[in-house]
Amino acid sequence: MKFRYIATLCVGILVFLILGNSLLKGNSRLSNGNSKTSEINVQKVKWDLGVGKDSQEVKIYAKSMSIAQREKIKFYISSDHLSTYKIIEPVYKGNNRFAFKYPFKKTSTYYISAYLNEQTIGTKIFQDDKEVDLELYPTSILTMKQPKYHVTLLFNSLQTKKNNVLTFDFNQFKSHHPRLKNHQIYVVSEDGSFFKSLTSTSKKTKLKYELTFPKEGMYVLFYEFELNNKKENFQYIIDVKDKVN
Numbered sequence: 674m675k676f677r678y679i680a681t682l683c684v685g686i687l688v689f690l691i692l693g694n695s696l697l698k699g700n701s702r703l704s705n706g707n708s709k710t711s712e713i714n715v716q717k718v719k720w721d722l723g724v725g726k727d728s729q730e731v732k733i734y735a736k737s738m739s740i741a742q743r744e745k746i747k748f749y750i751s752s753d754h755l756s757t758y759k760i761i762e763p764v765y766k767g768n769n770r771f772a773f774k775y776p777f778k779k780t781s782t783y784y785i786s787a788y789l790n791e792q793t794i795g796t797k798i799f800q801d802d803k804e805v806d807l808e809l810y811p812t813s814i815l816t817m818k819q820p821k822y823h824v825t826l827l828f829n830s831l832q833t834k835k836n837n838v839l840t841f842d843f844n845q846f847k848s849h850h851p852r853l854k855n856h857q858i859y860v861v862s863e864d865g866s867f868f869k870s871l872t873s874t875s876k877k878t879k880l881k882y883e884l885t886f887p888k889e890g891m892y893v894l895f896y897e898f899e900l901n902n903k904k905e906n907f908q909y910i911i912d913v914k915d916k917v918n
Contacts, residue, residue, distance in 0.1 A: 748773055754807055822900060855898055856896070858870070858894055860893070
């Protein structure tokens with residue numbers, strides 16, 4: 674009886690230790706800041722936008738959407754001039770509906786995209802009947818000399834429907850101990866039909882991103898990051914052309 678009691682007690686302690694270790698591992702995974710929210714299985718997106726409206730509304734039709742996914746959905750908005758942009762965190766209205774405020778003007782075309790981390794949920798060209806007189810040219814000097822740092826964009830020939838690698842090389846820092854973090858790129862085609870968000874938590878000074886372009890044309894890259902806990906940004910315009918055999 675004494676042996677059986679000791680054996681049962683040992684088994685109980687072993688089970689307790691295993692469960693405790695499992696819970697600790699589970700908690701460490703949840704607290705990992707580098708983990709990303711899973712993608713949403715989107716069926717369609719309904720855009721209810723208008724000039725002069727107090728609130729714009731977007732409904733995302735999906736098979737399922739968790740609270741964590743809903744909380745990380747954002748909207749990118751820029752006019753057809755592609756000189757500036759705005760990132761908006763919408764208000765959740767229930768039933769997969771999201772609302773935000775933006776002062777759309779009658780005379781402009783707007784490029785709007787809903788996204789979750791690096792997943793593009795939907796893209797809308799609002800007021801596409803307006804005449805667009807924009808003509809973009811690729812950035813001729815790929816080394817930008819900013820007051821606090823220099824950055825160089827490196828790439829091979831950019832082609833459509835292929836995995837292109839874009840390398841951003843940061844150097845010539847004004848600070849002796851530069852700390853880089855929270856990198857974010859917004860990629861937009863010149864006609865607004867394509868949008869892609871790219872992120873990186875790397876603290877290195879040379880970062881590589883992979884990107885597939887759907888068609889030829891000009892693409893604007895809006896890049897923002899933090900340098901020594903201060904926000905910095907710059908932009909490039911690149912030309913994507915397939916090789917002619």
